[in-house]
Amino acid sequence: MSRFRSRKFVIQALCAYALAMLVGEFVLSAHAGLRGIGKYCGVVIFDRWDTCFLLSGPYITYISEDVKDELRPYAGKAMQVDATDVFQAMNPGDALIRKYKIVGPAPDTREFATLDGLELIAESKFGSGGSATFLIEIRNSGYSPVEVDSSGIGPTLMGVRSEFPFEPSDGRSTAVITRGDLTHPSSVARTIDGKEIFAAYTVDPQSCPPEVFTLEPGQSMRTRITFTAPPGQYQFLFGYGGGVHAEKSLASNAISFDISNGGIAVVLK
Numbered sequence: 626m627s628r629f630r631s632r633k634f635v636i637q638a639l640c641a642y643a644l645a646m647l648v649g650e651f652v653l654s655a656h657a658g659l660r661g662i663g664k665y666c667g668v669v670i671f672d673r674w675d676t677c678f679l680l681s682g683p684y685i686t687y688i689s690e691d692v693k694d695e696l697r698p699y700a701g702k703a704m705q706v707d708a709t710d711v712f713q714a715m716n717p718g719d720a721l722i723r724k725y726k727i728v729g730p731a732p733d734t735r736e737f738a739t740l741d742g743l744e745l746i747a748e749s750k751f752g753s754g755g756s757a758t759f760l761i762e763i764r765n766s767g768y769s770p771v772e773v774d775s776s777g778i779g780p781t782l783m784g785v786r787s788e789f790p791f792e793p794s795d796g797r798s799t800a801v802i803t804r805g806d807l808t809h810p811s812s813v814a815r816t817i818d819g820k821e822i823f824a825a826y827t828v829d830p831q832s833c834p835p836e837v838f839t840l841e842p843g844q845s846m847r848t849r850i851t852f853t854a855p856p857g858q859y860q861f862l863f864g865y866g867g868g869v870h871a872e873k874s875l876a877s878n879a880i881s882f883d884i885s886n887g888g889i890a891v892v893l894k
Contacts, residue, residue, distance in 0.1 A: 660686070660713040660720030665706050665869050666731040668876035669699045672783050673860045673893075676796030679704070680864040680876045682738075683779025683806045687721040687794045695727065703731040703866075703873045714793045719803060720869075721793040731874065737867030738777050738874070742767015742842070745865055745877035750849065755889030757852040757882060761863050765840035772839050773846065775807040777867070780826055780850055783860045789822065791815060801854060802826060808836055824854040856886045 665686050667679025677693035679686040688696060696704065710724035733740070746762040763778070765771050782802035786792070791813075792799040801824045805811025812825030829849035840846060852861070860881045866874025881893040 660711055660718075660869070662709050662711055663707070663870065664728065665708055665722065665725075666703065666867075666872060666874065667869060668703050668864065668874055669696045669701065670862070670876060670879070671697065671700050672798055672879065673858075673881045674783075674785070674797035676783070676786075676794060676798040678794075678800075679706075679869070680779075680781065680862070681869045681871070681874045682777045682864050682866040683804055683811075684869050685719055685781060685800055685803050686869050687719065687792070687796070688725075689721055689723045690795050692722075692724060693796075695725075699727075701876070703875070705729060705731045712793055717804070719792060719800065721795060732872055734867075734872040737871050738774065738865065739771050740866065740873060740875055741769065741771060743771060743773075743840075743865070743875060745863060745875050747862060747877040747880055749880050749882065749892045751882075751890050751892060755885075755891070757854065757859070757861075757884065757890035758849055759851075759861055759880065760847055760849055761877065762845050762847045763840065763865065764845040765842055768842055770839050770841050772837060773834075773865070775834050775836050775838070776809065778807045778863060778865050779803070780805060780807075780811075780861070780863045782824065782826070782852060782854065783862075784824075784854070785858050788855070788857055789813075789824075790817065798860075801859070802852070807833060807848065807850075822855060824852070826850050826852045852890075854884060856884050856888070858883050 667681035677688040705728040706725040708722045708725040713720040744764045748760040750758045784801040786799040814823045832848040862879040
């Protein structure tokens with residue numbers, strides 16, 4: 626009997642341990658996307674609507690309209706801020722920083738990505754069909770080989786907030802497509818006021834890079850991505866680097882375009 630009880634106790638202990646591990650993993654997963662007070666990094670972007678956000682690879686962090694001008698002198702630069710008031714509508718999801726102090730340039734820790742010598746270039750390739758197709762390029766203009774992780778390359782599509790009111794942005798625009806990369810494309814499908822909204826992008830399988838690749842000095846990676854989105858005003862750019870709390874990141878040039886009611890994309894000059 627004592628041997629049976631001993632075995633039963635061991636089994637119960639193992640079950641309890643396994644349950645604790647599962648609960649622990651669930652808690653970690655549930656909090657993995659939390660955006661609370663603390664340090665945030667990203668390239669300072671002011672888009673075509675003058676909305677400000679930090680671009681950190683596949684992620685963005687909005688800066689409130691009330692406090693965005695403090696970052697205007699740093700447009701295009703990778704900066705770090707210490708946020709003391711952060712609003713996140715849902716987890717996982719992007720956040721809005723409503724109060725912060727500028728720390729300085731984003732640290733180049735290289736924990737998640739090495740950026741030495743890399744340049745990000747976006748080019749429109751709409752063609753006669755009018756599809757919103759872009760050629761994205763990462764070029765190694767440095768002097769040493771650089772390993773690049775495709776999951777850190779994040780296409781971002783901005784649009785008019787009144788048409789896509791599901792992000793925490795308080796500016797005139799919001800991210801229609803974000804939190805995706807070349808390995809895991811992002812999309813959105815929602816019904817707003819009885820109107821179905823769908824937006825997505827696809828990566829050309831013929832030019833899609835491997836999950837991890839190395840660029841020698843002078844080499845480039847080029848791939849095509851195509852967006853599907855409702856008629857409206859948009860702006861495209863992409864980033865590369867670590868997460869929102871992590872380190873220095875890079876951003877490409879931005880391309881503004883409109884999609885007509887007939888589905889034809891036209892670049893704005």
